[in-house]
Amino acid sequence: MEIVQATGTVGIQALMAGEMQFSGAASSAVPAIARGAPLKVVYAQSGRANYWLVAKPEIKSLPDLRGKRIVVPNLGGSTYEHLANGALRRAGMDPAQDVQYVAGGSAGGGSSDVLVGSLVSGLADAMVGNVLQRLAAEVEPARQRRAREREMAQAPAAHLHMQDPEAHVRAVEEDLEYYRVKRFEPRVLYLHRRGLVTLYDILNALPRVTPWMSSAPPVETPEGLEQRIRALEDGLDEYIRGIAFTSREIGGHTMVIEDGRKERGDYDEFFRIAKKSHQGSLAERVAHLEADLRDYMLLLQAFVQALIARGALSQEDLDRQRAEAADHSTWHGGRIVARAWVDPAFKRNLLTRGREAVRELDIPPGRLGKLGVAENTETVHNVVVCTLCSCYPYDLLGDTPWWYKHDSYKQRIVRDPRGALAELFDYTVPPQMELRVHDSTSDVRWMVIPRRPAGTEGWTEEQLARLVTQESLIGVAEPLPPSELDVTPQTPRTNV
C-alpha cells in the first residue's frame, strides 16, 4: 500500500480519476457524492458534527439568516456551502434565494482568520467553519477586546503607554488655550455683537448645564496621573467637537474662522491675545487644566443651550452632529479629503504642514507624530501599510480595518503591490500609473488623498466627504462612485 499526502479536494479528484483507491477526506466526498460522483463512504471517524454555522449574536435561528451574508472559504459547491445549504433547506428555506454566500479565501488552516475576520468585522453575518474556526470566531471578539483593554490599561511595553506625560500635558495646555481663544470666544462675541445671543441668555442657560468632571479617580500614583491626563485629552476632544457644533450657519451667519493664516497677534505685540500658561509640578498643572476645562465646558454648554433657547440651534441638529462625530474615523478623513478637493490652498497646507491644517475644519488634530499626506494624481497612486506593526493616524482617522493589521496584507502589499491590490481588494491600478507603497515605519503616519471622482462638479463638501471610504484613505480602493449617493447639484457651500 502507498500513502500519498494531499488535500481533501485533490484526494477526491484523484479518486475520481482512478489514480487512487481510497481517501481519508470524507468531508470533501460529501459534496462530490451529492453531485453524483460514484463514491462511497465506508468509514466515518467522528459521529459528531465537524462543521458549524457560527452567526452574530442577534441571529438566533436559521430563518433569521434570510437576506444575510454567509462567509465560506470558497464559492461553488464546497463542503462548507453544501452543509449550510442542507441545514437551510431543512429549515424550509431556499439557499439560492434566501442567503448570499461570500468567499473568504481558500480552505484549510490559513483561511480561518479570513473567515473569522469577515464575521467579526461585520463583512458577513454568519460563517461556516470547522471546529477550530468556530472556536476562533467565538473567542476572537473577546480576545481583541481584552488585548485592547490590556494595551490601554498599563503594560510598560504597550504601544499606547504614555512615555512622556509632560509632553501630553503641554499639548493639552496649548490646544485648550488655542481652541478657547481662537475658536470658541470669537464665536460667542460674533453672535453676541449681532444680537443672536446675549450674555444674559448664556447666564440664564447655566442651570440647565451639567459641569464637566474628570472621569479619572483622584489617585496620587503615576498611573493615576496618567489616567487623569487621558481624561483631560478626552475632555479636550469633547470641547473641540462641542465648539464645532456651534460653527454651522446660525441665523443666516456662516461662521468660518480661518486658522491657516497667521493672525496679527502672532507678529504684532499690540494685537497679541493673552494666553495663560501653567506652572508647578505636573500634578498641579493637571489640576489647573481640569479646573480650566471645567470652566470652559460650562461656558460652552451654556452657550449651546442659549442658542437652543433662542431657536438658533436645534437639539436634533446637535444630536445628528454628535452621532456623526462619534463615527469620527472615516468622516474626519472624508471631510479633510473633500476640503482638499475643493480648496487648493488647504491642500497645499495639508501637504506641507500635515495635521496642523485640519484645525481649520474643527477636527482635533491628534498628537501622534507627523501626519504624512500622499496625494493620488493622474500618474501616481499611493497605498499605505505598516510592516512593523500597524501604524496609522488612528488618533485622527480612527481605528484601522482588521485586514490592515493582518500579515497577509503587510507581506503581500510590499512584495507585489499591484498583485495584492488586485487579489485582496479587486482593485486594478492602470499599468501606466506609478504605484507607491508607503511603509509607515516610524513617526510619520500616512494617509492618502484619493482622486476626486468625475461627475461630482458642484457638489458640496459634505456630499463629497460621503464618497470617501476608509479603504480609499488607505489607498486600496477609489472613493465611492457618485452614483452611490443620490445628489442633485447645489450651489457649493464652504462650511461643512
Place this chain on the structure above:
Amino acid sequence: MENAQHSLQVGDRVQVLAENPAGNPRTPAYIRGKSGVVAELHGVIDNPIDHRGTYPPLCSVVFEVRDVFGGASADKLVVDLHEDWLERI
C-alpha cells in the same frame, strides 16, 4: 527649517545599513542592505505618545520593488528611515 537637522538631501542615493541590532529599530528587515533615493526630509519628530525622547532625523526613501524583492515590478516602496541607518553612496 527641518532641512537644517539633516545631513542628507532630497535626491541623495543611499544604502540602508545591513545591521541587526537588538531592541525595536524602526527599520524593517526586508529593506536592510538595499539602496534607494531620499525623497522627503521630515526632521526630528516629537512623538511622546509612542516613545520617550526623539529619534534621529527621519527621511522618506524611495526603493524599487524589484531592487528589494527581485522580479519585474515597476512599483515603488517608500520607507521612512532614520538617518543613522542610511549611508550616502
